[in-house]
Amino acid sequence: MQLETWLQHIPQYVSYFHVIGDKERCGDSDFSFDMEERILYVNTKDDYLSLPSKIITAIHAVHQTIPYDYILKTDDDQMLIQPTFFEILDSRIQSHHYGGYTINVDNHYSTYWTVHNELPKKLFLEKATYCNGRFYFLSQVAVKMLLEMKTSISSRIIEDHAIGYHLLGDVKQSIWRMNDIILSSFIDDVEYVSRKHIIYTECVNCPEICLNAILSYQCYHPYPVHIYLTPTDMVYFEKHKSRYDLSKIIFQCVNESMINIYEQDGHLGTAIIWENVIRSYPSHNIIHFDSDVIFRGDAVNDIIHGLYSNDLVGPIRCYKNNLNGRDDIRHQPDVISTYCFGFKASMVHVNQYKSKELIFMIRGYSTPLPFHILDFFDPVSYVILHHGGKMKTIDFNIIGGLNQEGSKLNSYPILNTKMDCGDKIIHFASVGTGLSMKKAMKKGCTTQIPQSYVEHSFRTLATYQYLLFGLETDELEESIKGLRAYFNELVSIPFVPITF
Incomplete structure (x- = not known):
């Protein structure tokens, strides 16, 4: 540093x-x-x-x-x-x-x-x-x-x-x-990062997933994390407070009504939280990781270092070589995937947008620029680049996901082709949604989330449950069975099992 x-x-x-x-x-x-x-x-x-x-x-x-x-x-x-x-x-x-x-x-x-x-x-x-x-x-x-x-x-x-x-x-x-001079001149790197950066995640209605992310995060990072959650979610963290360093956690409570929003559109609920973070810390470097990641190393340090001379840092999100069959966007610049990434909030120019407008940009519903959108936060990424922001992608061997050519064949092809797996992080995707939907079904709630995405989230939740805890459920895909031994070679943290 x-x-x-x-x-x-x-x-x-x-x-x-x-x-x-x-x-x-x-x-x-x-x-x-x-x-x-x-x-x-x-x-x-x-x-x-x-x-x-x-x-x-x-x-x-x-x-x-x-x-x-x-x-x-x-x-x-x-x-x-x-x-x-x-x-x-x-x-x-x-x-x-x-x-x-x-x-x-x-x-x-x-x-x-x-x-x-x-x-x-x-x-x-x-x-x-x-x-x-x-x-x-x-x-x-x-x-x-x-x-x-x-x-x-x-x-x-x-x-x-x-x-x-x-x-x-x-x-x-x-x-x-030189006591006064030294005190005003030097701070340790943890305090330095804490002054200039906000590191956060969110886990509305899925604290069970987030706790395991935090357990792995604290194995490799000394920096405090802001966790956005409901008071009910906090009860779960309180129950397991002996498992993690509470002094390095800043709980940010949102209203219990956020659960209803998440049950109807989880990404919209996430966008509401992100908009609040950007407006609350408009001059900070903002670093986010999804609650369904497992850290294998100090991935956040790579993002912190990248933000010294760049404005948007993380795993690449391919537009030219996208794997979604979207030929209409192949002419557009690549941006950054958001499961573990960082950006300079000042480059968003947040005061140019009303609250609802920025929320919809984060959600991926609207964009002020003439681009077609592939995924969450991409409109904001394009705004950062439009304002002259510099982007740095982290190598897929380190952070998983794709390379610039759209390939997932990195050093961990067995897992990276099924999720995102690199030297320093594993990202499952949609596990929080799967857990939230399981809870909603238990309550008899309906949802506006497309059934295809709900089923996808159940499969990723099943993958998560199997790889971390050896639990086989009806939704577990055959291609995942047999991978647990390999997963355990990569990750050896004692996680907290999920019950719902």
């Missing part, structure tokens, strides 16, 4: 390297530089307990190899948000050998093990003044002092404390206490 953001804007006189512990690559050498990729490999392990050894070895490598006045160290999850940071640093750094967010501690037993469970529970730290590891700088004088104690530092466990503890005398006396 740093590569796509603030590292692109640092002064030219500042060189940077990401440090990776890789004993195999380094072999008999203490370190190895990859100047082209800006990576410094050091001959240490790459885990938290080895951090003091990793950092002092990296400092040694820079000292031996690269001319410098100061070494600046930060963590790889830190985002620099203060554009004048280097100007502030340059204005005063010459008077100091060491500086950063400064902490004073007495002799004590550390409680860091509550955050990093690999740490020993009884870890003694000596009285010291040191700079927090999110950022500190070292002069040549400070570096030479530390290198004389390289062995001692390498034997430590807490890196930032070890650096400060081993700096003595005048070097420590001239410390620059």
Whole structure:
């Protein structure tokens, strides 16, 4: 994330390297530089307990190899948000050998093990003044002092404390206490994403599906998720709250009457929610995933990274090479499929549209541009492109679905030809509708949803039930039977069974 953001804007006189512990690559050498990729490999392990050894070895490598006045160290999850940071640093750094967010501690037993469970529970730290590891700088004088104690530092466990503890005398006396500057300049990447992005899904009348999506999402992503649901749906999440990290969920309750809309036209209900999201966060990057996806990796990170320099990011939705037999649209530009995608809300120009108009555009019922429409949200995608927006498609080996030629023969053809399956996500499609329709039938409700789509949703629900839980129902297609072992090789998360 740093590569796509603030590292692109640092002064030219500042060189940077990401440090990776890789004993195999380094072999008999203490370190190895990859100047082209800006990576410094050091001959240490790459885990938290080895951090003091990793950092002092990296400092040694820079000292031996690269001319410098100061070494600046930060963590790889830190985002620099203060554009004048280097100007502030340059204005005063010459008077100091060491500086950063400064902490004073007495002799004590550390409680860091509550955050990093690999740490020993009884870890003694000596009285010291040191700079927090999110950022500190070292002069040549400070570096030479530390290198004389390289062995001692390498034997430590807490890196930032070890650096400060081993700096003595005048070097420590001239410390620059940058606490206010650091607090206003650096945030971690999770906070950065949370400030600029809204990640959401919706699960009206199908929380059972969404819970499993959330369980898989939280295995690979640290970012909070907004879930749009009814109070009744929330009861289900409350029942299973021990299964997921509640602190990373923002529940957004909609009226119970939304269930009636979903029973008549689920996509219209979804469009109503999406319109509200876009109007509520008109300057954010908006990332959405369907509630019937299962994450196999950090797919949302690919979308976040793509949105740094693009306006619409996700799996391709083919128009030219569509598989729907729609010859009338093959001349139109491709857009993005919406089961896991992102866009810049500012490019929608939401104030140009009345609420109902935007809802119908999201639903795919109407478009202000001279295009024929294939699917949900496509009119809005075309608006984004019409306003000069840039589109980035994610490779179908990563996110499943189609490639630009309209082929589904990726690295997972056995599943991708029947659903959407890639390295980082599996998407079933229409499972929420199937579950909602099952509940509606149980209540004796009628629906305006075409019978062919209802039957399709029952088949995808049956596929979902079989692959996740081994349950065979009457709607399960013969071509799906026998695929569960292969599915279990790809996904090993303990899901919550669905009952209705």
